[in-house]
Amino acid sequence: MSTTKDFIIEQLKQQIEDFKQEAKEQTVGQVLEVGDGIAKISGLSDCLMSEMLKFHTSEGKKVYGVALNLEEDKVGAIILGDFTDIKEGDEVRATRRILEVPVGEVVVGRVINPLGEALDGKEKIETDTYYPVEKIAAGVIDRQSVNQPVQTGIKAIDAMIPIGRGQRELIIGDRQIGKTAIAIDTIINQKGQNMKCIYVAIGQKESKIAGIVAKLEEQGAMDYTTVVLAGASDPASLAYIAPYAGCAMAEYFLDKGEDVLIIYDDLSKHAVAYREISLLLKRPPGREAYPGDVFYLHSRLLERACKLSKEKGGGSITALPIIETQAGDVSAYIPTNVISITDGQIYLEPDLFYQGNRPAVNAGLSVSRVGSSAQIKAMKKVAGKMRLEAAQYRELAAFAQFGSDLDSETKAKLERGKRLMEIFKQDQYSPIAVEKQILTFFALINGFMDDVPVDKINDFEKGLGEYAEISGAKILEGIAAKKELSEELEDQVKVLIADFRSTQDYIKA
Amino acid sequence: MKISAKQYGRVLFQLTRGKTEKEVGALMAKFAAFLIRQRQEKNLDKIIAEFGNYWNLEKGIVEAEITTAIDPDKETLKLLTGHIASLSRAKEVVLKPKVDKKILGGMIIKMEDKIFDGSLKTRLEELREKMIK
Numbered sequence: 011m012s013t014t015k016d017f018i019i020e021q022l023k024q025q026i027e028d029f030k031q032e033a034k035e036q037t038v039g040q041v042l043e044v045g046d047g048i049a050k051i052s053g054l055s056d057c058l059m060s061e062m063l064k065f066h067t068s069e070g071k072k073v074y075g076v077a078l079n080l081e082e083d084k085v086g087a088i089i090l091g092d093f094t095d096i097k098e099g100d101e102v103r104a105t106r107r108i109l110e111v112p113v114g115e116v117v118v119g120r121v122i123n124p125l126g127e128a129l130d131g132k133e134k135i136e137t138d139t140y141y142p143v144e145k146i147a148a149g150v151i152d153r154q155s156v157n158q159p160v161q162t163g164i165k166a167i168d169a170m171i172p173i174g175r176g177q178r179e180l181i182i183g184d185r186q187i188g189k190t191a192i193a194i195d196t197i198i199n200q201k202g203q204n205m206k207c208i209y210v211a212i213g214q215k216e217s218k219i220a221g222i223v224a225k226l227e228e229q230g231a232m233d234y235t236t237v238v239l240a241g242a243s244d245p246a247s248l249a250y251i252a253p254y255a256g257c258a259m260a261e262y263f264l265d266k267g268e269d270v271l272i273i274y275d276d277l278s279k280h281a282v283a284y285r286e287i288s289l290l291l292k293r294p295p296g297r298e299a300y301p302g303d304v305f306y307l308h309s310r311l312l313e314r315a316c317k318l319s320k321e322k323g324g325g326s327i328t329a330l331p332i333i334e335t336q337a338g339d340v341s342a343y344i345p346t347n348v349i350s351i352t353d354g355q356i357y358l359e360p361d362l363f364y365q366g367n368r369p370a371v372n373a374g375l376s377v378s379r380v381g382s383s384a385q386i387k388a389m390k391k392v393a394g395k396m397r398l399e400a401a402q403y404r405e406l407a408a409f410a411q412f413g414s415d416l417d418s419e420t421k422a423k424l425e426r427g428k429r430l431m432e433i434f435k436q437d438q439y440s441p442i443a444v445e446k447q448i449l450t451f452f453a454l455i456n457g458f459m460d461d462v463p464v465d466k467i468n469d470f471e472k473g474l475g476e477y478a479e480i481s482g483a484k485i486l487e488g489i490a491a492k493k494e495l496s497e498e499l500e501d502q503v504k505v506l507i508a509d510f511r512s513t514q515d516y517i518k519a
Numbered sequence: 520m521k522i523s524a525k526q527y528g529r530v531l532f533q534l535t536r537g538k539t540e541k542e543v544g545a546l547m548a549k550f551a552a553f554l555i556r557q558r559q560e561k562n563l564d565k566i567i568a569e570f571g572n573y574w575n576l577e578k579g580i581v582e583a584e585i586t587t588a589i590d591p592d593k594e595t596l597k598l599l600t601g602h603i604a605s606l607s608r609a610k611e612v613v614l615k616p617k618v619d620k621k622i623l624g625g626m627i628i629k630m631e632d633k634i635f636d637g638s639l640k641t642r643l644e645e646l647r648e649k650m651i652k
Contacts, residue, residue, distance in 0.1 A: 025649065026646070034635075034636070035633055035634075036634045037634070038629070038632055038633070038634045039632055052632075053631075083525070
């Protein structure tokens, strides 16, 4: 007992001895005006851009802010937190630190706010590692081209619009069309794929986030996922820094050479939050009242997604920004900006959605500029022309409504197209492993589904998957391991599908 | 366009620069009349403060607010004047001593937008934060 007592006293003495008694020079200012989450401060003559400022309120509370406008004789700052406590004349001290957030393994599996404070009621986030929120993206020399796939587990996307590790792929569409669903399915499918996931919710309803977190937990996806939440009731300043904070957390894993998937849900609300801040700071409005630098706002964020070269550790950040359009208008200001920044987009269409094609991916307007280099060889082989076929089918189907007499080739194309559309239908929260996807597509392009009735395609596909798990586990493993379809494997797959077909009574022998 | 207190302060400073006391007396009557015509009398405090800033900048005067827990003796104040003069490279230092029991001990020097906080209260707070960590 006495040793512990001595130890405690010794430690205390040491601490007090080490405690240097010196008065440091600090820069102070005074709050000139405050309101709507921003403050104008006098003084602070040598304040840095995006420096953290500490407000000492008259009630003795401490609130942090970030300097955004450095003017001749005053500083404009956003307040991170409760601004109702701050009054005119309160003292503001400069901290000499650029805004940073806690990063590290501690944030994995947690729901936190953009400042790194726990929102899930679990223990405090404690770490010594902090990363600056704003950082210049990796340069040309530090990068390499994208060559590894991110398997979303969604057939329509993995086949037609492949996403690579380090790519930026925009998910765009109207409200309530399944944008978030695609993102969440992708997170769920990253289990065992050596991928950390960060879901940044910007201005989202907290009830929706609670639902998402519960679903991720149920699927075991929270083991590798962090949720950064700036809710709808949080001030615009938090929504503004949320994606940058999420990206800083991703960069920690990037620097360790790991792969990270980050989802910004959604950047339209981020732009709105930034517009609010800019207008309050009296920056001049431009198109749609957004300030002049909204393009830079998103480009500097998305440019931080990258695939690093081997010398730099080979890590990657894959970004899936989400944009909500109004009545399908992709030519509005923010959607066009983000479309031009990203390496492709997944366009979700209301018509398809209401016809029951879910996910409602429009094959014609969706592209991935990285293309097939982000697909495994086996997938490339079976899915090569699928996007073209899907896009052609829709045109052909519309055209075929007018005429009844069609040549046999067109008829065959239409029949194949119908089945393709049927295959692309997929339920939410049920991502499919890449080898099973390959099996399905292989069956389709090799004509094994041509005599399956369209309304039975779903059953056929499900049945084939289950059958392969039992009788063809080795084949599936082979595809997953080799990542390509050798002739030998192809023959085995053909036999497997033929065997399965013989068990189905809706196929005429 | 609205004219700010800062602009009025600058005008006052430029008007009176290099003038004799007699000239200033006449000028002040006119300037006061001008301010009242512009309905700026309620901003007088701000204008005076801005004028003071310009004046101090021109003459190299630094105003320093010294907060202590007990009344400082003359010797300390003299030492402080020299110290602040060397710190800020000012020609003249105007000390404004203030007594605040709440800081417990030590001293806080505040000049322009710089603060040197050597109060016992702040140090104890820092020590507490460090020990919690």
